Amino acid sequence: MIELIDTNAAGIAAEFVASRLRAGSPAMSMVMTLVIVVDEEGSEDAMRVARQASHEHPARVLGVILGDGRGHPQINAQVGTGAGWTGETALIRLEGEVVRHAESVVLPLLLPDSPVAIWWPADPPADPAQDALGRLAQRRITDAAGATRRRSKAINAQCSAYAPGNSDLAWTRITPWRALLAAALDQQPLKITAGSVTAERISPSADLLVAWLSDRLKVKVVRKNSRGPGITEARLDSREGPIVISRRDGRLATFSSPDRPDRPVALKRRQLPELLAEELRRLDEDDVYAATARKLMKLHLS
């Protein structure tokens, strides 16, 4: 890592090339730019997560720390390649007036002609698609469960601000649940009459699962509370009996369906690197999330 004090976008870009040449490998095969907007405290964790995800998706990772917006503008950066990364990385600290013009720093550093994803590990802007940095990206990843302010409303806020290209890690978290429920109906094509999702009180993932199920199945799906962790049960009722996936410990679930023996199934709560890697696998609009977000807003209003 090279420390650049009081630099600018051109200085960082030059250091990218210089560090590449120093490493003796002028060719790189990166597929995207990943911008991470984070505060000083969360930056180390966020960069670690991005580093792990970069093994599947070689990327230029730009960590942007928005500091105090008052006073004289200053840009400091740590730039490097290698050391566990499969692409280039820069952690850029902004202070002073330039904090409000962060996009002017990031824009020149985007890889030419390749996709841009942006991730807010904690509190995202109210409308990510209209955010100055968010506008640079075609994939905008928020995390309602990571919000530090107004947590209970975070997923509603994201859904009401939905724009093509947005997605939330709360949605990514329920992929295994959705896969298991879909597989259950593959195996037994039952007519579902009602459903319920039980989870800890604040669980944006559970809210999304409710919305997805009621959107797809066109039945009433009830949200119930438990002590967690995360989602503890999903239940689909049919005339033949219920399909139930219940998970008490956040790791191992029991799968029951009509006329079949109960079976254990591994259903681990996944870690951030896996979630981010899944998110970066597809950078076009997630239509199913869009429909689910719309449904969540409708359920919320009614």
Next chain:
Amino acid sequence: MSDSTNPLRDPRDRRLPRIAGPCGMVLFGVTGDLSRKKVMPAIYDLANRGLLPPGFSLVGFARRDWANEDFAQVVHNAVKEHSRTEFREEVWNQLAEGFRFVPGDFNNDQAFSTLRRTIEELDEQRGTAGNHAFYLAIPPGFFGEVVGQLKEHELAEPSPGSWRRVVVEKPFGHDEDSARALNETLASVFPSGSIFRIDHYLGKETVQNILALRFANAMFEPIWNSNYVDHVQITMAEDIGIAGRAGYYDGIGAARDVIQNHLMQLMCLVAMEEPTSFDAESLRIEKLKLLSAACLPRRLDLTTARGQYAAGWQGGEKVLGFLEEDGVRKSSTTETYAAIKLNVENRRWAGVPFYLRAGKRLGRRVTEVAVVFKPAPHQPFTRAATEELTHNAVVMRIQPDEGMTVRFGSKVPGTQMEIRDVNMDFAYGGTFTESSAEAYERLILDVLLGDPPLFPRHAEVERAWQILDPVLDHWASKGKPEQYASGTWGPSSADAMLARDGRTWRRP
């Protein structure tokens, strides 16, 4: 199990993975290397990724006096040692509940009726619904006996609405006749759609990427023909020797071991025409068409080469020669290095030779396909300026360090106008352990899903033998293979073989 009727499925929902329906697997040959190093860890990894159905069951069958717990312990050790994903107690417990062991010989009727009862109990207790795959991780000599027993005890016969499948591994015979006989044995019991032949190369991400590279891009396909391509080299080099597999390897050799299957399958994917879709049938048609057009040159003495590794130094270690290895006959004529030349008689490839080589104890471990292009038709630069410019090339590395290299000419910095080769390298991502599945995982999941595109069919296997058999006969009548020093790139006859065509082997 139609997706259209499942309201939770949506073709746009590409996040949802395919999870196999209720099923189980019966593993024959549980103590072998294949079972312990590949099959068992792959099953655990699939379970860990949540891709196995709830209630998946694994039945071991072997001539051992074991209880279910002993079998579970064997799997446990194999998983601990070889699985790619982290070991998680709860996943293991879930999986281990479905382990059963049936002791017995392959000719023991009682053992097979126990097997049948065990499977029926699993259907009852674990909900495997009568769906079972029989994985024959045993020498092909026993296939006949085992599938005969399966038939006799009505294990091969699915009840309505369920399936029975059989999984076999190479070698698929040792020549055309034996391959045919082997297929007849299997086909007498299982319909051809239920026979899955595993060529683990086809499960590799980078092999599938060959198809993506060729057919998803605009810039490679137009030059992928004899107008632009000079020749193609397909290499599979190993740095190890026969490593204790003398019993298997002596009498088989490099050509039968890998050229007939892996390398010819690779050649199919590199050279075939675009399939109309990526289903099993369309791929099979194109691969078979390519193999039908492939043929050997007339003079086999000038266009093939073989060798045996001699004692020497490989990568800083002193190693024995093939004839000094334990269990190898001193008079063995088995080749540990084989190179052949194939022509493809169709419009796209007429006049473009395909050189296939495979060997043990070579310089380093690498499998790659190199498409070498013709020189530009006209050079405006002087001869001196382009002295260091050779052929452009696109190289697909299959393993290790999966990726692709493009070689082209570029000006040497600081000179007037001199041009030399540069390599541009693309390293294929996906080493992220949780997400990139190993070839066996992919293939076992495909077996359970009944998804056959990545499995070679018997017609391909037999045609590949038909191509190779004359070479094997020729070698059998021509004395001993040439010795080559371990740690080098093979015998001098292989270099001479290419020199006759005015070409050289790439140093991979």
